[in-house]
Amino acid sequence: MELPEAFKEKMKNLMGDDYESLLDSYDQPESKGIRTNTLKLSPAELANKLPFKTQGVNWCKEGFYIDHEVRPGKNPRYYAGLYYVQEPTAMAAVEVLDPKPGDWVLDLCAAPGGKSTQIGAKLQGAGVLVANELVNSRAGILSTNIERMGITNAIVTNEFPERLVDSFYESFDRILVDAPCSGEGMFRKDPGALADWSLERVDRCMGKQEKILETAHRLLKPGGVLVYSTCTFSPEENEQMIEAFINKYPYVLETITLPGITEHGRVDWTRNQAEAIAKTLRIMPMTVKGEGHFIARLIKSEGVAEVLEIKQGYAKSRLKKATRIELQDYTDFAKNNLEPDFYQKIEDCLYLLGEHLYAIPAGVDLERIANLKLLRTGLHLGTFKKNRFEPSYALAMALKLSQAKNICDLADEDLAYQYLKGEALNLKVAKGWVLVGYDGYALGFGKASEGLIKNHYPKGLRIRKK
Structure with a gap:
């Protein structure tokens, strides 16, 4: 692999004796993996169903390595949402976030959806997942992946991160910032990341990351968990970014331990020898079977909340509570085609958006999010046509065959x-x-x-x- 000269010079100066090991790692094939969708089955059940060999990922019990030549996206079980194709080290960030059923969780830079669907599986349908993606085309892919995995309690937004603050100020128990980065850990997997790399790109990413972290701070509850991750080796985007953040905002870094990962953030790569950075994780491709990540876990301290000035009032939501008469065709469909254990538990959260029917996650204030560009608000059940109700793909993927x-x-x-x-x-x-x-x-x-x-x-x- 032909690496950029500026990258090689930078990493040689940083890594010293370990530099040659990094270079050698680029001559190895990329690591491929899949992650079990536990909304549908267990890892053991998945392994028994797959027609190809798997090997467990140490730091993620739902994850498996697969052979390089396997094409997992061509198997019908992929389309059934039994697994998500995901690079193994990319599974680590959500393991560190550790969301629990009932949490309100934000994935601030969510496309294509690997980490969002991992969060959704851990929530097990309880709580709320807000998955945001700025780029329109990528947001559509994110929404489709959430549907395929059968996640029912997700809101997908297509916004600049700072636009979420008016609607969700200090609303989240846990936030994942999988930040846009220079992608140095993706060189083996993505030739585009290699072609786009430059020192100037590192600088541009730093500006974006700083702004995104500032927004995440305003969205997280006091006492909440913020996980910052990248797939770059750049200290400016990793150790130095977190060093600057904890110097500016009231956060405490927590020590991260994951099975099979032994390297931590480099204190000597910070600007002021910040000892707390040793609590972060630095995953490098010469020490693990994977492409590479940096992860920090931070706890927001209790403090004085800022006075939030909302420039515009909340809009009236276009979603409206569905009446019994409006629901008649859906009610007939549900009683004739679905088991009561499914449709009865959502009957109090049915809302109309034009001809479309949604089951909205409990606790969501529709007026507060009406100003946002929403691609998905909970589970899309289907569409009302003339004298009939037509069920959606999302509903199909949320159902067990027994339902x-x-x-x-x-x-x-x-x-x-x-x-x-x-x-x-x-x-x-x-x-x-x-x-x-x-x-x-x-x-x-x-x-x-x-x-x-x-x-x-x-x-x-x-x-x-x-």
Whole structure:
């Protein structure tokens, strides 16, 4: 691999005798991994279902290494949301964040969704996940990944981070800032990161990171947990960024220990020999099987809250509480097609946005978020059409097959691919809506009539071939 000369010179000056080991790591293939979606099954159950070999990731019990030649995104179980394809060291930050069911959690720089879906699985449907992404196209990918994994309690926003403050000032128990960075830890995995790297890019990223951390501070509750992570080796974006942050804001660094990771932040790489930086983690590709990360865990001290001046009043939410009459077609659909254990527990949180029906996470004040650009607010259940209700892909992925009355659980992999390509299935099932699955897990909806299941898998997600 041809590394930028400025990068090599910088790392040689920083690392001394360890520099050659870093260079040698770039001659090794990238590490590939997948992470179990525990909203659907356990790691042991997943390992037993996979047609390829796996090896456990020390610091994440849901994670597995997979062989370099495996294409995990081509397996029907991927489309069933049983796992997320994720580089193994990228799993570490959420392990450090350690969200619990019931927490309000913010993933401030969330696309494409690896860490958000990991948070969502740990919340187990209780609490609220706000996943924010500034870039429009990436926010759409984030939302789709959250749907595929069956996460029901997520709000996806497409905003500059500072725009969240008016709506969520000191609202979150835990915040993850997986900051945009110079990407030095991604050189083996992403040729684009290598091509885009420069010392000037490091400087630009530092400015963004400082501003994002300032926003995160205003969004976190006193006593809350802030985890900062990057996939760069740059001390300016890591040790020095956290050193400056704790000098400016009331935070205490906590010591991080994760199985299989022994390196910590370098005190000698800070500007003022800040001893607390030794509590952070520095994951390097020559010491672990992975690409590299930096992680800091900070606790916000109790202090005097700032007086927040809201420049504009809250807007009236376009979401409105659905009436019994407005819900009639949905109610008929739910009673005819779903088991009561699913639809009864969400019947008090149903809201309309035009023709679309959502189940909103408990505790969300819709007026407070009405000024934000929202891509998703809880679980999208479906759409009201003329004299009928049409269920959504998101609803299908949130369901267990046991929660639907009319199912078609495919055992044949070729039939699963046929469905994922958008083709009809020549199978006899009861007439009406049918939840199509593969090997015990939902893929999406179809509509059955006269021995044919018409395909309702979203057109934008359909595959062309195996």
